[in-house]
Amino acid sequence: MTRNSTITLKTIREAAKRIHGYVLRTPVVQSLNVGNLAGAEVFFKCENQQHIGAFKSRGACNAVFSLSEDEAAAGVVAHSSGNHAAALARAAQLRGITAHIVMPHDSATVKIDAVRGYGVEPTFCEPDSDSRQAAADKVIAATGATFIHPFNDERVIAGQGTTALELLEEVPDLDAIVVPVGGGGLLSGTLIAAKSLNPHIKVFAAEPEWADDAFRSFESGSIEAPVRHDTIADGLRTCLGTLTFPVIQELVDEVLLVSEEQIATATLAMMFQAKIFAEPSGAVPLAAVMQNKSRFADQRIGIIVSGGNLDPSTLHRLISGGNT
Amino acid sequence: MTRNSTITLKTIREAAKRIHGYVLRTPVVQSLNVGNLAGAEVFFKCENQQHIGAFKSRGACNAVFSLSEDEAAAGVVAHSSGNHAAALARAAQLRGITAHIVMPHDSATVKIDAVRGYGVEPTFCEPDSDSRQAAADKVIAATGATFIHPFNDERVIAGQGTTALELLEEVPDLDAIVVPVGGGGLLSGTLIAAKSLNPHIKVFAAEPEWADDAFRSFESGSIEAPVRHDTIADGLRTCLGTLTFPVIQELVDEVLLVSEEQIATATLAMMFQAKIFAEPSGAVPLAAVMQNKSRFADQRIGIIVSGGNLDPSTLHRLISGGNT
Numbered sequence: 233m234t235r236n237s238t239i240t241l242k243t244i245r246e247a248a249k250r251i252h253g254y255v256l257r258t259p260v261v262q263s264l265n266v267g268n269l270a271g272a273e274v275f276f277k278c279e280n281q282q283h284i285g286a287f288k289s290r291g292a293c294n295a296v297f298s299l300s301e302d303e304a305a306a307g308v309v310a311h312s313s314g315n316h317a318a319a320l321a322r323a324a325q326l327r328g329i330t331a332h333i334v335m336p337h338d339s340a341t342v343k344i345d346a347v348r349g350y351g352v353e354p355t356f357c358e359p360d361s362d363s364r365q366a367a368a369d370k371v372i373a374a375t376g377a378t379f380i381h382p383f384n385d386e387r388v389i390a391g392q393g394t395t396a397l398e399l400l401e402e403v404p405d406l407d408a409i410v411v412p413v414g415g416g417g418l419l420s421g422t423l424i425a426a427k428s429l430n431p432h433i434k435v436f437a438a439e440p441e442w443a444d445d446a447f448r449s450f451e452s453g454s455i456e457a458p459v460r461h462d463t464i465a466d467g468l469r470t471c472l473g474t475l476t477f478p479v480i481q482e483l484v485d486e487v488l489l490v491s492e493e494q495i496a497t498a499t500l501a502m503m504f505q506a507k508i509f510a511e512p513s514g515a516v517p518l519a520a521v522m523q524n525k526s527r528f529a530d531q532r533i534g535i536i537v538s539g540g541n542l543d544p545s546t547l548h549r550l551i552s553g554g555n556t
Numbered sequence: 557m558t559r560n561s562t563i564t565l566k567t568i569r570e571a572a573k574r575i576h577g578y579v580l581r582t583p584v585v586q587s588l589n590v591g592n593l594a595g596a597e598v599f600f601k602c603e604n605q606q607h608i609g610a611f612k613s614r615g616a617c618n619a620v621f622s623l624s625e626d627e628a629a630a631g632v633v634a635h636s637s638g639n640h641a642a643a644l645a646r647a648a649q650l651r652g653i654t655a656h657i658v659m660p661h662d663s664a665t666v667k668i669d670a671v672r673g674y675g676v677e678p679t680f681c682e683p684d685s686d687s688r689q690a691a692a693d694k695v696i697a698a699t700g701a702t703f704i705h706p707f708n709d710e711r712v713i714a715g716q717g718t719t720a721l722e723l724l725e726e727v728p729d730l731d732a733i734v735v736p737v738g739g740g741g742l743l744s745g746t747l748i749a750a751k752s753l754n755p756h757i758k759v760f761a762a763e764p765e766w767a768d769d770a771f772r773s774f775e776s777g778s779i780e781a782p783v784r785h786d787t788i789a790d791g792l793r794t795c796l797g798t799l800t801f802p803v804i805q806e807l808v809d810e811v812l813l814v815s816e817e818q819i820a821t822a823t824l825a826m827m828f829q830a831k832i833f834a835e836p837s838g839a840v841p842l843a844a845v846m847q848n849k850s851r852f853a854d855q856r857i858g859i860i861v862s863g864g865n866l867d868p869s870t871l872h873r874l875i876s877g878g879n880t
Contacts (some may be wrong), residue, residue: 259583261605280831281585360799502870507604507864540831544824544875549870 236478238299239386241428244421246498251293251391254326258282258395261365263506270521274526275406276502277399280540284318284346286467287395287538292319294391295380297326302380304329307377311364313339313359314467315539318384321350329334331376334367342543346519356415383417384473385440399534400429407507407531408434410517412538413446413487414443414468416476422536423483436488436545437480437487438520440464442497464546465495466537468512490519499500502537511542512550558748558801563710565752568717568745575617575715578650582606582719584726584858586829594664595662599730600826601723604834604864606659608642608670610791611719611742611862612706616643620651628653630700635681635688637663638791645674656701658691666867707741708797717745723858724753731855732758732844734805734841736862737770737811738792740800746860747807761804761811762844764788764819769795771811774804788870789819791837791863814843822846824864826861832852835866836874 258278267274279287296308307330310320317333326333331352335344336359347354352544357367371377381388391515395418397408409426413419439446441461448456455477461469473481477487489499495512498519504510514537520527521535558564582602591598603611620632631654634644641657648655655676659668660683671678681691695701705712719742720733733750737743743761750757750840763770766787772780779801784792796804814822819836822843826832838861845852 256586259585259602261583262580263605264607276830278583281587282685283588285831345628349828420570466869502831502872504866507602507609508832509827509833542828544828553870 233288233481234482236482237420237424237475239390239424241495243390244397244425246293246393247390248397250297250395251290254293254297254323255289255393256440257398260399261506261508262439265505266501266518267456269501269505270518270528271453271525272521272534274518274521275532275534276506276508277395277534277536278508279395280301280514280537281507283323285539285541286315286318286319287392288395289322290394291391291417292316292323292390293326295385295387296323296329297376299365299378302480303378307332307375308380309368309371310334310376310380310382314343315334315541317343317354318346319346320380321352321400325350325374326536330377330419332371333362334480336364345550346407365549373454382415383415384475386475389417389421391421392418395536396422396425399536400426403532403534405532406433406534408528409425409536410436410438410520411536412468412513412516412526413437413439416446416472416480418538420476420485427483434471434485435483437484438517438522439487439489440468440516441491443469444489446480446491449477450484450487453481463500464492465513465516467511468516488520489540490523494523496553499550508537509512509540509542510537511539514538514540557801558806559801560806561744561748563714563748565749568721568749571618572718572721573717574621575614578617578621578647580606581722584723585832589829590825590842593825593829594753594842594852595849596845596854597856598842598845599727599856599858600830600832601719601860601865602832603687603719603859604832604861605836608639608644608646609863609865610639611716611844612639612643612716613646615652616640616668616704617713617717617742619651619709620644620647621704622711627650629655630702632677632704633692633695633701634704634706635692636660638667639865641667641678642670642674643669644704645676648803654701656695656699658688658695660688664867684719685808687694699709702841705797707739708799713745713799713835715745716742717749719860720746720749724750727858729854729856730757730858732760733858733860734762734839734844735860736792736840737763738760738798738837739794740770740804742862743808744803746772746801747803751807758809759807759842761808761810762841763786763788763790764840765811765813765815767792768813770804771813774808774811777805788816789837791835791842794838812844812848814840814847818843818847823874832861833864833866834861835863838862838864
């Protein structure tokens, strides 16, 4: 049904079947307290409780289990400083194949340890994107491993789309779904799944003002780069990909921008009101709902909580900020 | 099947039917990370995400919806400084009857506001137990309202027992369930439900060393009073009741004591590893599992997370303590 992608509802359903047993069916939690704050009925799809603490497990598992035996034998490779690294290491371990993970040497210790926890010793590189790609290319040349991009990959996008399938199975009559957007894998997968199941459903992207590249791309009609890299929603700092942008451009209803203050408020509201432990990136959709109350008034809203990998120092900063 | 109570599996199943639609079926979340830490398979029953943020909604709803029309017309009354107050106010609002809530004047603002949120203006009293009971008795004399005790009430105990029914429906083959114990309503309800469904299942109570009255009661054979009231697990500071103690004495496998440090560690492990936002009382069972690893090694353990009403200042204290 999408003009701009070969991914269909069928592809996403096949992905759901392929990754069944390797990823969790995460809970959908309704919070009356947060609903009262937001003036709408809100249903949280809790990917913060997914394996590795983020939806990234879905795409990585679908990619790894899509490989032929021959491809799998040569292993997989990715460069990532974040959740995709751990998700791919875990997926490879589940299939019993080799994963090569290129990480900038200044990656967070907790992310490096997560990769090591799945039996992979990362290959370290300089933190710029050229060095990351060069290190990955070197691995590919030496081993023939398959490169798995964190979002610009159809297998990954289809995997991420399974989140929306589950959400709509549990709450079929949603008026809208709100999804955080970084590289756009989760958003484009959600768009294809949700709009195929229900052409009347609205799907909104939520993005930090401080990482407003998707908003600007949607306005200008071509992929724009981020201009700053310091939003607290650290999972959303990347720009869109050539496979995700056209889907977003065609299907998204609107990209909603949120302030850093609203992200902090939403992260704490999720904890103290809904008892959901989300990372700031995962609270960006709630921030968008709270910042656009009239648009969502009295509607039934699905909110995809993308992850829960909040480190103690960030939590300390949030709590000390007094945004409770 | 219990010698010491008229509550049976049938009573608890009737309670489940009665409160259906008024309470949430909360998620059961498995955490591999916490399982690795604990050396066991752990399944969290997330009553932190129950309405009012605690299992107390179950007992309060069962009590209120058990009343005859005549009883209901005269209203209900309770004294509570905590979650039972909000739970009863909410249950009464759902049935459209009057709730009289007696609260010590030094109750936490957040608890007072919660009661007001359900349309009830609390009656304030001095913070000692005689004043609380006297204020409740005065309401009863004036209105004929039914007194609903937070735990020493068969309707309340049966309601709390529905938590274990749901947990065992989702994960029937548990080796053990670990439950926090304060007044013993949740524990005795769990004991009757779980041991009726599976006589081989172990049920452990988890209790702070600093509120070890249930441990001492189990040892001595009669209800012992707490000797200190300063555990961070503030939901577990009360002593057992005349209806809960005999059930616990007959059926519980053991009362496990945990240190304050272990409670803090478990609360933070639940956040950062399992992404579950629990109050310290709700983390006491995990603390007991982590402090008794050899007893639980490689078993499948159900952990009842009793509540998530953690206030910002307590969270700040936990994070600053560096127990991450």
